[in-house]
Amino acid sequence: MSITPTYISSVHANEFLAALPANELNRLRPHLKLVYLQSQQVLCELGDTPTYVYFPITAIVSLLHISEAGETSEAAVVGNDGVVDLSLFMGAKTAPHQTIVQASGQAFQLPGHIAREEFNRGGALLGLLLHYTQALMAQMAETVGFTRHRSLQQCLCRRLEQSLERHDNNEIEMTHEMLGQLLGVRRETVSAAAFKLQQAGVIRYRRGHIAVLDRQLLADMASVDEMKRTKAPARAFQLLTA
Amino acid sequence: MSITPTYISSVHANEFLAALPANELNRLRPHLKLVYLQSQQVLCELGDTPTYVYFPITAIVSLLHISEAGETSEAAVVGNDGVVDLSLFMGAKTAPHQTIVQASGQAFQLPGHIAREEFNRGGALLGLLLHYTQALMAQMAETVGFTRHRSLQQCLCRRLEQSLERHDNNEIEMTHEMLGQLLGVRRETVSAAAFKLQQAGVIRYRRGHIAVLDRQLLADMASVDEMKRTKAPARAFQLLTA
């Protein structure tokens, strides 16, 4: 079997595949197919059985929770650091969320039965999957915390960071509408938050493109509430004048 | 080895243990210890390595996310339907959340190394754990959705339901303060929501006790937004008068 150099190097572009020992990776190699995922493409519909496992490279994928009323919110983000859809390994017949592409790009596609076969050998793949599962759960728990305790602007900062972490440039191709779907808020609310971030010099955007200008500041704003920064001095002032 | 009848029947009180095949269960049996968990008892601190696995019977346990700023929010609830702490199996050294008891009661305690040993055999325990992990992730995703799209009153209804599902009576021993910690809101906000539910005849509470009077209505109110029910007629009225 002839394998092109490009192909070989690409496999390691996904951290998960890269972490597999050589023998396991070699067993999978013949079945790995490099595919291009288009933004908004649904890899696995809510309630369906996933047929493929994807190892994103430049693509970024969302695990999107959809309520009975149709409201959406993103539970977690997967890029070249991970795998979708884990539910294929978990033994459940249906996925509890929709798996949808957020950033167009490449990914390796692996037929589900091949993945399960290797999984059932109980080798390194199993351990890696478990480890990744925990990371995913941690991410989901943090999403809960952010949703409850942080302003939308902060949620937006975090979400942009999550994209940057899985990217090699500072350009994010998303509309406010798309971000609204992920964050579970109206488009206008996203626009308002984005506007403030632009004014602060953190980002610059235009029609579906967002450029992060100051990544450090973005990270800061995600965790530090702007209001609490401005209120602290105000309180100190009261003490001085009291 | 002599095993009391009480002991034998209790093992099946946890759905997870009950689902294990006899041979695997028998291997674990000598190491299972029936313990009483006190409300607010911390089973595993955030960042610590869990030393025991617990299979709740009448106890109910929370997976509590804690932010750097100290804000808390419950990511998931575990009762006699499941196990804590999964992170012991996942290969990570530290738990991403705090595991804390919400309802006093009994549970089986199993030393971590025994659990891992059995886990590594790759038998039914492995499959069950994976299956349960997915259920937990689904629960966390739903928590995200509720936090974003539902009112606190609805979140409260859901949380009370989650307790009832893991109980055999309609009495919940929790203060508004405790619920505030779980739901990630102020105590006053919980009080206000609880007051309305009491007025609606759904619950009745007094100093740390909550009795659910109408479970069906509770379930309805968790998913159907009260505002949308009252607004729909209002809109119809507008159409008629236009």
Added chain:
DNA sequence: TGCAGTCTGTGCGTAAACGTACAAAAGAAA
């Protein structure tokens, strides 16, 4: 070049939850 479709900006009133501060009541302990 011009039209169409998609994005983003803006304005309004409304409702939920916040922070803060204090009062009242219910149990528990002395």
Added chain:
DNA sequence: TTTCTTTTGTACGTTTACGCACAGACTGCA
């Protein structure tokens, strides 16, 4: 019974996000 502690009730201004409605602006396609 009385005191103390915990739990719950109440109030008020503020902020965030909502729902709705429409205007403006950018891009691609004809």
